[in-house]
Amino acid sequence: MMKNLGITPSKTTILMVSVEQERVGLIIDRFMPRYEVLFAFDEDEAMHYLDRKIVTLIIGNASDSINKGFDLCKKVKYSRHHCHIPIILLVGKDSLSVKIRGFEYGADAYVETPVFAPYLEAQVNSLLKNRNRVKEHFETTSTNSFFTRRIDDCEESFIHEVDSVIQQYLDDPGFDVEFLAEKLHVSRPTLYRKIKCVTNFSPNDLINMARLDEALGLLSAGYRVYEVSDRVGYSSHSHFSRNFQKYYGMNPREYIANKKLSMVV
Template sequence: MLPLILLVDDEEEILNFLERILNSRYTILKATNGKEALNILEAEAVQLVVSDVMMPEMDGFELCRTIKSTLDHSHVPVILLTAKNTIQAKVEGLELGADAYIEKPFSKEHLLAQISSLLKNRNMVREFFAISPLVHIKTMAHTRSDEKFLSTLHNTIMKNIDDPDLDVEKLAKIMTMSRITLYRKIKALSDLSPIELINISRLKRAAELLAGGEHRIYEVSDMVGFSSQSNFARNFQKQFNMTPTEYMNSRQQEQQR
């Protein structure tokens, strides 16, 4: 599926122009002001917003501020388009959390490159987190709101990591969130389902314990909630491309250098 992008501008001609530029690479949704855009964000899993600044009802600055301060949407990159070319306007947009600020008139190539770069960088961060045994979940945060959410999520999983039945229902209940909201937030930030993220969190905690060298593999397997050592070993190798034993040996060799 193509990434879903929301375009926001009160001028229909500009919306149509932006759609023509982008619709070969992205799925496009359109809104004519900030309030309409927020309603779309509530209903759709938007991956990036391109918004004008000067609009009725709710302008681009207020839209950006609301997106970046709302847990459900704070992970969504925002590109602001504006005819205001003053330093003050740029600073205001960036202070509100905008990921990029593009002056009008702009080149098609510049906009395409900016969108591609933001989405690509997010994907690289997600992939690096997933394949790196000791990289913390907070590396995927792009806002303070995201960092707070990921920290709470990590701590909740760690407190219940020895429970082999920990799933999205239990996790949502402990975090006092709806299952759907939790699923959408985790998926948007990590591109993983909650079950996949719980499993990776188990394996990352196992990597920490194995690196410490104080526990045997079967003990670590039990401590992080796996039903059997063989199941744990298979999952570990699939995720990190090495067996638990190979990982322990590599860590020991690094410490001896």
């Protein structure tokens, strides 16, 4: 019963890390201007970008030494803030040991060098489609459903951690994004980037959606509108009614009337 919140998609950002100069032009020609493409010299510079930008996918280089690319995988995939970001590694032909090690560190796909541009593009498109399917699921279901949906381990752990804090403070009118970030021990910008990348919603959207989903259940159980407003953390009953109307397309009293009518019919 979730209403479309009118989210406008932002431009997808691809981060290239330690990619050799002769391959940079090839990738730029293939992916710009459809995507925003960023460049990092090494994994440290890459992490600097990840802490400041919403990066959707990473292309790294593991073709010129056994260690290159693995440090990047470890830093990204072992980070609770960035582990959801897919990584493609560029590797030399017949690099089976490199590929095995890369998968152990969390690489999502490989493209052999010299790079065949259509194949790289196909890998990028496949990974981005998988990411978009997750976001689309979040956009078309209620918070009660997607907080219990099975996704990958990194995302599942994070989403359930977010849900646990939201449910704990759902009835507190002072609970907001700043408070949520504090309880999760992350900065507000980091929280925004992670939630936005995983769900396509903002943290404030998730808090509001959780409150309104809970409100729906309470109204269905027979609670009065003012009681529900207080129980889901709205300091103003009129603010609650306006948000409910925006989210569900009817105000709380109309919902109760429709519920009673459907029971009679």
